[in-house]
Amino acid sequence: MNDERWQHLFRDHANSSFSDLLRRDSPHLFPGPATRSSAEPAAESVPHGTTVLALRYRDGVFMAGDRQATAGYQVASRRIEKIFKADDLSGVGIAGAAGPAMEMAKLFQTELEHYEKVEGDNLSLDGKANKLGQMIRMNLQAAMMGLAVVPIFAGFDEKAGVGRLFKYDITGGRYEETNYDAQGSGSKDARDSLKKLWRRDMSRDEALRVSLEALIDAADEDVGTGGPDLVRGIFPSVKTITRSGFGDVTDDEVKRVCETILSERTKTGNGG
């Protein structure tokens, strides 16, 4: 009897993975490095997302990002969104080449939703983080041409009852951070700021303030990162992920806190 006819059903554990399905059924839709004839790096001319950060607080995690995309020394867009809802209990913040990064975020969202629908159950937070790592690794070839994507992944772990966050390198290496992390061109400045301001078990208001301080510091020091734009009314996007789900912090609230920070800094007479 030919066992092959049914045994493959047990080996096909990728059954509920959308990215595997896409690669198998519609490879032309699968994001991958565009073949380029010249070896010249494209990085300069392509918009890059600049600073995103995530930090833990009492109820879960905060994710925040500035709104600017930068191509070389030019502003490519003032209003892009860098923090995406991955599913009800997790989010992904993208830094690096904006196009591939947004494509990756979309593929990741679909992947999680597809799994949930097919299996009737959610992936564990570790499972989600691992899957994102694999997607980044698939982008390695493009990353070598200067189109790197380095997201931050954060979510609420239902089993453990805590917020958790993960950072990645361009090869898909995944590292869990216990307190905070930032990615993108302004990440060093944001991290320096977080290092001084972050404390264990902060309240929501404190965490919001700390996130925005760090983003304003990043915008202050890094030419690629956009600060709060009072003229156009563009403010950093800030999201919370807690037991009750993925939520927005409203623009009004962000605006108010930004204005407080800026006016306090004006009084002291130095930028920080």
Place this chain on the structure above:
Amino acid sequence: MPLPYYVSPEQMMKDKAEYARKGISRGRSIVTLEIRDGILLVAENPSTLLHKVSEIYDRIAFAGVGKYNEFENLRIAGIRHADIKGYSYSRGDVTAKALANAYSQALGNIFTQDIKPFEVEVLVAEVAEGNGTRNEIYHILYDGTIEDERNYAAMGGQADEIRRFLKDHFREGLPLDEALQLGVRALTVTQNKTLSERDLEVAVLDRTKERRKFRRIPPEALSQLLGTQR
């Protein structure tokens, strides 16, 4: 050399249809009702883990009766169709109509070409956005026959009796609790037993929800919704 038996095409189709109908009539039924805030799906299903009603996409739900492994295969194929389409175009471009056509083609092909037809009926429902568009409910039979239904639909073992009952009792714009009670009464119309929340699997396509409209109603909430009658 022995000659293969000759069976006339009419006879073959008749036999297959009878076989499929027999399989389906053994299964428990499902009713679907258009309600004030969307579409309600009520299935008689004592299992809490093996679903007959499930989510396909933002506004689209799936229900299947008959042989579990067969409609489960169709369900997963539907999710794949929807997710790939939504990924390559936009989420708004995924429609129940395209999906129902795909099911109809698939079941039609299987019915004519395979020795054993699928013993299933499936239902694809899409809730309207609310801006003048209408809900869509498609009912696809084991041989690929496709019908679009208005107001209510029933499939499974006692579908004919249930349909007759709903024809007399259905009213437009029912709230969730009343519609659910009507659905449960419809399911028991040919039976002498009563159905408790443990025998039911209930889900709604809830127009008031953001993006993903599909929502399962857990047993605790069910007993509350059913209890209002008593």
